[in-house]
Amino acid sequence: MKCSFSKHTSFCLAALAAGLLSLPGLAQSRKTPILSADTSLNTRYNEYKPVVSPDGQKLFFGRSNHPSSAGGRGDRADAWVAVATTGDLFGNVQRLTSLINSPQADVVVGFTEDGRQLYLMRNDLQSTSKADAGLYLMPADGSGSPKPVSITYFFNKAKHQDITIAPDGQTMLIAMESYITHGLEDLYVSFRQQDGRWSEPMNLGQDINTPMQEMSAFLAADGRTLYFSSNRPGGQGSMDIWVSTRLDNSWKRWSNPQNLGAGINTPGAENYYFAPETGQWSYYTTTQNSEGFGDIRRVRKPETPKAPELEETPEVIVAQVPTEPQSAPIEQPTSPEPVQEAAPLEPAVTLRGQVRGKDGKQAFGKVLVRSIEHSFQDSVSASSSYSIALPEAGQYRLVAKAKGYLPVDTLVQLPNAVTQINFDLRPLTVGSTVRMENVMFQQSTAVLLEQSSTALDQVVQLLRENPGMEIMITGHTDNQGSSKANLKLSQDRVEAVRSYLLSRGIDAKRIQGKGFGGTRPVASNANPETRQLNRRVEFTILKQ
Template sequence: MRHTFLLLLTCFHFAVYAQEEHEKLEGNLNSSANEVAPVLSADGQTLYFVRQYHPQNVGGVTDPGDIWYSDLQADGQWGVAIHGGKTINNRFYNGVIGFADERTAYVHGHYLDRNKQPTTQGVSTTSGQKNQWNTPQAVKIPYFYTKSKHQSGSLHASSQIMLTALQSYDSRGAEDLYVLFRQNDGSWSEPKNIGNDINTEYQEMTPFLAPDGKTLFFASNGYEGFGSRDIFMSVRLDESWRSWSNPKNLGASVNTPGTELYYNIPKNGDFAYLSSTQNSDGMADIVKVRINPEEEMLAEADSTLDIPEEEPIVITPSVVETFTEPEPEVIEEVPEEEPETLMATIQGKVLNEKAQQPLNAELVVRSVRNDTTLVETIQTDAQGTFSVSLPLNDNYELSIVAEGFIRQRDKLLLAETTEASTLERNYQLTPIEVGSTVNLENVLFDRGTADMLPGSGERLDEVVEFLGENPEVAIEVGGHTDNRGRADLNIKLSSQRAEAVREYLIQQGANAEQITAKGYGGTQPLSSNAIEEERRKNRRVTFMIVRK
């Protein structure tokens, strides 16, 4: 019966958010620059958005994004876009997350005097409107951290829930979606990963929680779609915020061969707003699509949402007696037993990838939250096996090192584990010798281009480190595609991607003389090209050792 109910709930919500084909905004809002991240004001009369790489931004044409706005005109068109001013804009990325009320906005990032780059990441709040704002003040959010340059998120209509995209401690790959809750004292909880029902090893970004508090819209390139990144929809199935219905592509009426991001439904609005590169005036434009809510509850914020509250620290004051009592009987106090620290045992083997023989390797465990070495060295035995026990209240990075082999790293996501357990982890290290090839997972590109997606740098930074530690080594960066399309164009695209990776490595400090680049197109598949899951394995970037 429960499964039947969830199925009906899912179908109901998907039917509610029916939409027609999106259309361009009438007026002068869009330009030849990149317009993204639309957020409508509470009264529906002003549309705030991010304009990227525009000469009138604070940082000029290299500025990754300033907040602009446009007013709705009497004829229904949008007026000329106006810069939001230097109080809320600097030479870094600036964007509106959402409005807590008519004059209070949450914005991306932290702000410092004299346009200095912030040393911490996160969210700020400011009051004002249009181009008149007070100086944004940092919002303290514990463990708010992302490795990605991309920033996106939204504030729920209730102002009590925030969704954000982070490549953080426990992310599954590139950006994952996280939820934060406003506490009774006004503070915000730490970001909570919403789980594997939504998040993939690829990018999930630009999340938006509909006013009903259950229907989630987000962009992803981790599911089958029409273009580079598509908009998907999923329904929250319980109060854990980790159980979601199977994500559903919004279809050809919203998604195109281009890129769709930032799907946003204003309070009591008739239209959803999003950004799209399809048929745009320049890079991306803001477009709209009519929505047809079938129930009044979907047009207003749900005030009955279950917002988890962090337990406060309660201090009970001692009672001061003002009269004399007989001396009490002495009762020996029995100290309370400290709660047992739950542990996970990580065990496995380290092998030579080529010879499939045990390796004498060292493993170093680092606490991700505290960025400290927790266990200095774990040594494998003669059979290449190891074992280590770790507390469950943290996430960890494991480095596997053996002389003459390429270092390998792994993430141990234990913070949300609630029961002691034993996990098996087996590793195969690639020998540093001519001909050895390494697949650079999570180095991803916008579909059909040589533009690397955010999050690709983490894996490539490890290659820079490897080349610095081994100056005698030279590598060839290889680009690979699947076999769809013309072979000559695949060779050209894969060559461009390989060269883009080479340029990144050099920019990060690698010696240019150690790196060459070559595109192989679809000539070296890892598996069949019959289905998308197999084709995805063939679209990859590798490096091969060509000199030692």
Template sequence: MLKSILLFSLICLTLLTSKAQSVQWASKVMSFSSEYSDPLLGKEYRAIHILGRPSKYPKFSATPSAWQSLTPDNPGGEFIIVSFDTAKVVKQVAIFENFGAGSITRVDALDENNKLYLLKEFNAGYAQANGQITRIRLANPTSFKVKSIKITMNSLRVSGYSQLDAVVISDGDSPIEDRIKLEVDPNAYLVKENLGTAINSKFNEICPVVSPDGKKLYFTRWKHPDNLGANKNQDIWVSNLKDKKQWEKATLFPAPINNEENNAVCGISPNGKTMLLNNVYGKDGQMEKGVSLSFLLRTGEWSFPKPIRIQNFKNKSEYSEYTLAPNGKVLLMTTEMKDSYGGKDIYVSFLKSDDTWTEPKNIGAAVNTGESESTPFIAPDGQTMYFSSSGHVGYGNNDIFLTRRLDDSWLNWSIPENVGPVVNTNQWDGYFTVSAQGDYAYFSSVENSMGAEDIYRIKIPEKVKPQTLVQVSGQVINQLSKLAIPAKILVKSRVSSDTMQIDYDPYLGDFSFMWPTKKPFYMEIRAKGFVTRRENFDFRDQAKYFESVQLLGLVPIEMNKQYKVPNLSFIQSKSEISKESYPALDEIVLILQENEGLHLLVEGHTDNQGDWDENLKLSLERANQVKSYLISKGISVNRIDTKGWGGTKPLNTSTLEEKRRLNRRVEFSFFVVQ
């Protein structure tokens, strides 16, 4: 892996000096003598894995997430040159020899002109252990700025392979490892709550998925005697939350979701009506590798799983895990492909207009390592991802980490943070999931379990919480009849490009979605035969999760009835339309696009100040400006008529400008040509 460059999380950042020393980890490989490669592997053991922070500290061991030479014993020796983001004066160098320590013969520094300076030579036998931090502490800072470090090795000094995990430089004397110390909490296990016999047994309980409303817990049991089939393969179980935050005794989930093969829930949509499932279901009961979707029917049953078709999806590993973003259009998965950094990596795929999914893209070296990453989970905020890995600094052989999406590409992520000793143990930990409320987290662990893996929950530590969410739910109704109507709801952030499309069917229940409170948004509600409605929302003053219920009424389109264009007004004596008016006009475009038989009459008005003839001309110019905008959006010129009324139809006769400006307007009405 390209180790994390800055792992903040639950790591001690306290320095021993009054002035903070500057520390840089190697960020680029400039040259090397050789690197291990295998046609059956991805990028394991490559030189790139020496970059960033170490993956096997403090427990040193062999790892594919470190640089390893092509052969174990090369008479000609080996070397590697790494550079740093910024050239700087150096007082200290540290090399993490995670395995086969003792091969280094000398370390040189290169200045900005690539001139070589010897920093230290090493005699045979300098290593005190098979894995160690090898330090160079200079009596005085270098007289030049160090841009690169060259490490020369005699691989014959140590029998077998030697691995280098990381290289770091500093302008201070404080031990560099202080920067990556893990938090120690001997009482952490007291905070972790085993969910008890209602959920756990002496068999394996893994893959917990809590519904966004926090009221249902889905999980997988393996080899349980009540599972389906003779082999008792993995089956899905479900439990409901009781009033006192306790879970009822779990029950076996019904067919067709469970069958005699391996079954697992990967995620639940924010409205609780779409279920992401591992594997592709065959009508004959057989299963293939892949992922499927099941939908909640009006009867209350779940549909037969529909496969998700991902272009050029290939997996060299036997296993994959999946998680679906809250908008339903972004799928994250673990798979092993040709460009994997090592073992399974996390990839992303996007929903296309033809209902297939794009070829998976590796989400990058900030998250993926030379080890295998597993059990990714996108929180309901659509921004925070939890995953399990042994390729970042951790407590055991597999820890849970947190990373946050930095942009809308889904390829740039923050440096992973270890979620800490409350969750992570010295054994295997994974399957971390949270509800939208952000109160509890659920995960699997073998520590102090009833038998095999059990499911635990904790109060989510503040530092690893997802963003605070609002759950918006409700109905779309006919404003006149008060009856629920089918509609399409577009939810769009007012501060980013985040969007969500909801097809609302009143027969399936209320619409429901989650949204980060820190992002103001608007809802655009469209239905055939109704005037499009747009509503703005801003919940930035809400510090905790809460629910907002909306009853959204749409006005039926009535023929020959005048409607005022909202948010469309004019400067006195001007006809130009401002960009702020475009969204309101776009709503008219949508109505005309969805109702091809409709025609539009656009009527312009002015106030009663000035010359009568000039006002008449200006009012028509305003109507024609609207007409031109609609035509530019693809509406036929033959469907739009215009009129100008000057100042003959005022809304307000006041002489005050604040009132008079309301007369400078455009109105529209729909009609059908007989």
């Protein structure tokens, strides 16, 4: 029987009161009850991302394409709230104020530890890549405006994105596709810093992430039990909810993820598992037997799996392969039978070097490594020096970045040997001019090629991380053809780049632009090889 409160309402409420639809642990029926007798909670529209306030009194969720949304029926999500009533139910459903909701996709993703402030994710879902997480912090009572939250070196190449703030208010789980991604969307973790910023997202590794999609993660109050959705093999349907336990403080070693089974998962899509600290219920969404695209369901909280003691984090972790036995269950009341661990990865290439500032100062940052020919990708911290093991020789993309310096992005061919590559980073100083590598246009036009987005998004990220920075974009051509046409083309290309940056939320007052045609060559125009060096777009830092 499906408990739909558009019909059979009285019978469903009576059955719940009598315990006829009780849900003992994870072995319950697939037909779990909806949360409230209020028919406005689950509707024919899409309801998703349930988040319960720390005091257990409010259930926040997203609702898509509702006619009352800030952007009308075309609005991909507005944030709504339901208030706790009697009998562990929620009712009095209302759309949140215009301070929270906008024509973009708006949804509450968590709270500060004291519950006084909430985190709001606001995103343009039409964008194919984002150098800004669209995360905001505001008073939970709606008394103030949202304030932007900065995530260091954030970059999402996928259209989909999800964020959840853990109950401790200090840990953030992100589903996105970035530089160090094992397949489609992967799960990343970020930590709140003392200054309110969040650390660079770190991939949770191959114990969790697969070539399939991993999304909508939730970290339980114990700080170790991870629930997430995935369409990996072994599930009940399209997207299923899985659970795993963190094994050490590296955040890259996890127990073998276990499917929560038919008590929750169905041939439909199950997402957004959320287990509040208070109460006896966990919440999630499903498209199975729903009132529309997705409905919110609840399930009695399972007992937290008995987790093994945290192991000491290895001093260096590079290119690890999973060592957890694939058949290990999530609960181990007794010691598991001995299993043969996977052999460690034998690196074919060792890449090492130094990351220095051209100003002579020590640069503390990251080196990101991604294979162009294979699936390998990883990152390593760099405090003056770095070292990383790579599995195969070949062409790699290397990105070195450090706070207060311009990033370096380069392609290199690495042999089967120890290779030394040093990075000298230019400090962010007024007057510095940077060539925008890999910003490309259709021939003789100002139409940006799609592959230019990566380079342009790096400029967006730079401006986001340095909110006081102002730049001048300049466009240049070679001297072939009409000088008047070249001048117009260079100006049009500057405007195309500027428009792209503005579309990513950069204030127009921070970006000036001017085209110079072929009047400022940096190389000879006598032959095609050097002429191409003159066809470029640059930016100069005007204010820091």
